[in-house]
Amino acid sequence: MGGALLAGTAVPGQPELDVLKRQIRENERIWAGFRNIELGMIGAQSLRDLVSVAARDLPRTFPRVDAVTLACFDPEYELTRLLAPGELDGRSGGGPDDIDPTTAFVNLTQDALRTLFPASLKPRLGPCDRELQSLLFPGYGRPLGSVALAPLMLRDQLIGCLNQASLDRTHFSPGTATDLLEHLAAVTAMCVDNAVNHERLRLSGLMDPLTGVANRRFFERRLSEEIERWFRRQEPLVYMLVDIDHFKQVNDRHGHKVGDRVLQQVAELLGRDLRGADLLARYGGEEFMMLLPNTGGPDGVRIADRLCRAVAGHRFEGGEAPLAVTVSIGVACLDRSSEFAGQSPAAWLFERADAALYEAKQSGRNRVVADRTETRDPSDTEKYSAD
Structure with missing residues (x-):
């Protein structure tokens, strides 16, 4: 029965x-x-x-x-x-x-x-x-x-x-x-x-039509809500920036139709195991943003590392032969030790995640870099490779 x-x-x-x-x-x-x-x-x-x-x-x-x-x-x-x-x-x-x-x-x-x-x-x-x-x-x-x-x-x-x-x-x-x-x-x-x-x-126009995930406008709205919640409860908030490595080469070599399919499949992989309170959004181009409420920095890094490996291990459809696609991820965390130095929390999070993403790109791609500003040393970062 x-x-x-x-x-x-x-x-x-x-x-x-x-x-x-x-x-x-x-x-x-x-x-x-x-x-x-x-x-x-x-x-x-x-x-x-x-x-x-x-x-x-x-x-x-x-x-x-x-x-x-x-x-x-x-x-x-x-x-x-x-x-x-x-x-x-x-x-x-x-x-x-x-x-x-x-x-x-x-x-x-x-x-x-x-x-x-x-x-x-x-x-x-x-x-x-x-x-x-x-x-x-x-x-x-x-x-x-x-x-x-x-x-x-x-x-x-x-x-x-x-x-x-x-x-x-x-x-x-x-x-x-x-x-x-x-x-x-x-x-x-x-x-x-x-x-x-x-x-x-x-x-309501808050969804990216290609990938089916939230768009930047909705992400910024949710980010503002989560920051207000953080001020009330002081529960950690993880912010990620995800960039598809060498995406221009995918478009140049295989065409924009294949590039669109890659974007859709990456979005599916990133969003597959999200909790109900988590958020995935497309920032624009080949970049995505993620919010993980009530998640500390170490857990955020482990999740990002798992996502990085999932993308690297996926066989992407690319016409005659599968494509190898990887992502780089920058991770920042808003917690009790965060100091904004006159910035808004939203700008501070983006700057930290963006700097970590840049470092991931510069240090070889296909990896996760976590911002470590809670140590009071902005140059102190941790790198995690999915190679």
Whole structure:
């Protein structure tokens, strides 16, 4: 089923060990299936893709799941508009594998949500009657037998539910363990929030159209907010400048189309493991900027070093043969020891990171240099090579 691990039942005459082995194999399959769906959701580039992944992959992974929908409280029809074919991303068809996400999304009122989860905010498993099917699976023609409804919580608010249904009346039964289903619901809620924020950035002109990450304007806005937060809490803030090495040669030798693909792939690598509070933005040309709130200098350097190695080890598409691409990274950190000497904190951070980046370029590229102004000696730097 899409949500519980099996307990295993002994069969007369069958060794207990065989039952246990079969149970372990089935549990491993369920774990792997949920993990793959979770990764697909996290990697979705839009709300359309996110809904499509759920509607396509849950039934594909768990054969007795016959219908899947995502229901959300959407009073301003913002999510509904983002799911409309051809909106924003230029596509006119359905989602992956011809799944039409508009048929797998349901706009619910808050009263309807509260009615679905009146007693607790735990998944609800049991029979599916005609009224429930009409509410949550309006596009499914055959009578459904049982459902598993998982509430979506975001910042302590009920925003919707992830719904699975089976033609089998006994498939989703009350009392079944729902730990994996609850985890998937938490991931879904986070991904819905990220997808909506991503589209809002695009609409407001705060996104770089080529790479899909934030632009310099949005970065400066967030930087100002994080500096204000730093003054209140004194939690460290890491600032990075990332530059693609010899990028002009990529354009000159392979053309701007290949150069654009390199920029897109570098942005994807830099943003792959960011936390929700972290920010990646394109500064311009071949340069990117990163903010890592509540991150100290040593941790920032380790993260930068890992990113440097990830780019160096990636096979970039370059036409006939893969390209070798590297980056240089300058790291600065705002902490309790920072002294601005009459500068604004934003200017101070940029100057320190820019100087560290320059040093990384001058000392061989494909490396990380961390500013060490907290030692009160501006010439004291640490170098980390990804060679």
